[in-house]
Amino acid sequence: MEENKTYWFDVGPVSAIPLRGARTVKTPRREIAVFRTASNDVFALENRCPHKGGPLSEGIVHGHKVACPLHNLIIDLETGMAAGDAGCARKFPVKIERGHVYLDMGVAASA
Template sequence: MTDWIDIGAINAIPQRGARCVNTPNGKIAIFRTADDQVFAMDNRCPHKGGPLSEGIVHGASVTCPLHNWVFDLSTGTAQGADEGQVRTYPVQVMDGRILIAPDVLMEVAAE
């Protein structure tokens, strides 16, 4: 993947926080962990549609604010006894900026 799109400064997202990127087909949540890792996934919990960007980020996981389902930020897989998966997207940080591949945004828009 080349020609990554700059979607903002890493410092615009607090540690253990999230922000959203709007696409024509919905929102992608961008998460920042306490150790400055960055992850991206759909902003919708598969259980009841909760906004994951409003959940609690702990380690490399996020807990849905509606019913406490926990998802691995790198794989999107539900943890513990819960089942399901959230779609994840590749992101990278370069020179303090968060980058996402343009084909990710086009792929989401095409669905």
């Protein structure tokens, strides 16, 4: 079994992601939403609500949560878990260095 390797991709400056908003990154396998909270914390989830497939990047960010724009289901940005046991959005490792957001594309490219 092959081990996942870490490949950090520069998504851009933190300031390019709106406060309490998101920016999307398209990969060959999926679209990833990179969120920035009011307190400048950054999280990345697959841009798909686990309940009805809504685009999470278009949802309202409040605290460390996002509300799906289709039906207001609340998703935890830290874990990807949906409220009420409605599933889980896949989360991806991110880091911030020198004011830029980096996404682990090794994880993003895996199944």
